[in-house]
Amino acid sequence: MADLKDYSLLFLIVLTSIFLLRTMLSRNGRTHRLPPSPLRLPIIGHLHLFGPIPHQTFHKLSTIYGPLIHIYIGSVPYVIASSAEIAKEFLKTNELSFSSRPQTAAVHYITYGSADFSFAPYGPYWKFMKKLCMSELLGGRTLEQLEHVRREEIHWFLHSLLVKSNKGEGLVDLHTELIRLANNVITRMAMNRRCSELDNDAEQIRELVEDIVELVGKFNLSDFIWFCKNLDLQGFRKRFEDAHAKYDRMIEKIIKEHEEARKSSKDEIGGDASGDHEVKDILHILLDISEDDDAEMRLSRKNIKAFILNIFIAGTDTSAITIEWALAELINNQPILEKAREEIDKVVGKNRLVEETDIPNLPYLQAIVKETLRLHPTAPLTMRESNKDCNIGGYHIPAKTRLFVNIWAIGRDPKHWENPLEFNPDRFIGIELSKLDMRGQHFQFIPFGSGRRGCPGTTLALQVVQTALATVIQCFDLKIGDGANMKVDMTEAAGATLTKAHPLICTLIARPELSPLMIN
Structure with missing residues (x-):
């Protein structure tokens, strides 16, 4: 009988607890209603x-x-x-x-934790670095001084495609060629090195950055399952640490070479080697800032290494992928390709290659890039x-x-876009949509994010993407298979960035009148 009373009391306590808990949750739900x-x-x-x-x-x-x-x-x-x-x-x-971004284990181990600008908490250091990006590192003056790097690398890229076309090598893997172009632009702008068999360090960094991008995009149980936080069930932690150590060794070597070159330059001229006459890469500028006693904040060596890694991660795959999606859409929409070429031939002619300064006079080309980023935002x-x-x-x-x-x-919301799944650059030529920019002011179109945490490299990305795309349109005909009603497969791949599931591989046919311009 006593047992029955005990069980009845226990049942009453449980029932009362459930009622009280439901009441509390109900009240909490009315006060703090979470989204569906x-x-x-x-x-x-x-x-x-x-x-x-x-x-x-x-x-x-x-x-x-x-x-x-x-x-x-x-x-x-x-x-x-x-x-x-x-x-x-x-x-x-x-x-x-x-205004802050969460840190995953990959970010913590690979990108120097809180020293990393992209994932730094919103605060004094982040504000300082953002101001530096806009005024010095990725500002107009630096991009203008390094314009020759982008021009030379695009010409090398075209020359490589021409050689393959003339040799009749058949299908060309444009994905690989575009990744090489983007990598060379970034490595030269960042540290005056070119990814090639002649510069093993730069080539190794390129390969390492590809591995890091893949690792960062992996789903790591330790980041999301609370009781796995201190476990490494998938073996990622060792891979993170190995990638970090490998990058750190390579970038430390390159930084020391920059420091020695700067010291030699100072010794030769008997003073400061940072005169305005010198064209500096981004690493050189970072070292200048780290030695500036009057700077608002002193950059550490980790800050410099983390920023250079950010430049590689954010500036290589992203530009190449956007150009690849654009070319794939143009192959599938030949009238649009022909209209873009007509605009280029009319504005630029056939006696020289497209330059960055031509882009403002090519509104249809700009519309193609906008439409590509609407349908295929890299992030x-x-x-x-x-x-x-x-x-x-x-x-x-x-x-x-x-x-x-x-x-x-x-970008595919029918509330804001008519026929949203259709690739139609003309939508950005109309009076209303032509005013839409890509810098986060119009929230139906934010391929580079918005606000304080918007991409600081938007201007650089657009310079590379628009100019490289324009030169390929200007110089080559592109065909898939036998060219008879063949379409590019537009399936997306899994990953942190929006890549094609199947790389763009096509036949390139150089326009004869423009071939001589690609030889030099």
Whole structure:
């Protein structure tokens, strides 16, 4: 009888506890209403809903639950913004609440942790580096001084394609050629080295950066499952540490070579070797700033190494991938390709190659790049983390919630784009859409992000992409297979960047009247 009473008392306590808990949750739900969310499973959260390509998964969920949803990746809370209106609330109205980026294990181990500009917390160091980027490192004066590097590398790229075309080598892997072009532009601008068999260090850095990009894009259980935080179940930690150590050795060697060259230059002229007459690479500028006693903040060696790595990661694959998607779309839409070539022939002629200074006079080419970035943004998701509670779209977003803005889905939203899946550069020629820029002011079109954390290398990326694309259009005919109604496969690959599942491989036919211009 006593046992029965004990069980009855226990049952009453449990029942009362459940009632009180439900009441508290109900009240909390009315006060702090979270965005809609699919069914969540213990431990893994919503991972059971994920496909191989996250931005596509998030887009599908948004069609069911709306433009703002709340999910858990493992035990980590996220919100997903899939419309221009919601993105604006996060990235503009509440920008200060979402001005930081979360650090994963890969970022911590590979990119020098808090020394890394891209993932540094929003604060004095980040503000200092952002100001340096806009005024010195990636500012107009530096880009103008290094314009000859971009021009020379594009000419080398065209010459390489011409050689392959003249040899009748058949199919050319444009993906590989474009990656090589982008890498050479970045390595020369960053540290005056060229990726080739003649510079083994630069070539090794190129290969290492490819490995790092792949590692950063891997799903690491330790980042998302709370009881796996201190475990290395997938063996990534050792790979992170090895990649970091390898990069550190190579970049340290290059920095020392720069320092020795700077010292020799100073000794030769008996003073400062940083005169305005000298064209400096980005590493040289960083070393100047690190030695400036009057600088607002002193850059450490780790800061310099992390920034150079950022330049490589952000500036190589991204530019090449955008050009590849653009060429694939043009091959599939020959009338658009012909219209672009007519514009180039009319503005530039056939007696010289397109230069960066021609781009403002080629509005249709600019429209092609815009349309490519609308449909195929290189970074389909941009990520932030909240530093305090806030309200978005009538919902409560707690502090430490991570944010994904689905740039890919926003660019395909039929609410803002007529026939959104159609590749149609003419949409950017009209009076209204021609005013849309790519720098984050118009939230239906934010391929480079928006606000304080928007991409600081937008100007450089557009210079490389637009000029390289224009020269290929100007100089070559491109065909797939036998050229008879053959289409490029536009399937997307899984990964942190929006790459094609199948590299663009095609036949190049040089335009005879322009071949002599590609020889020199």
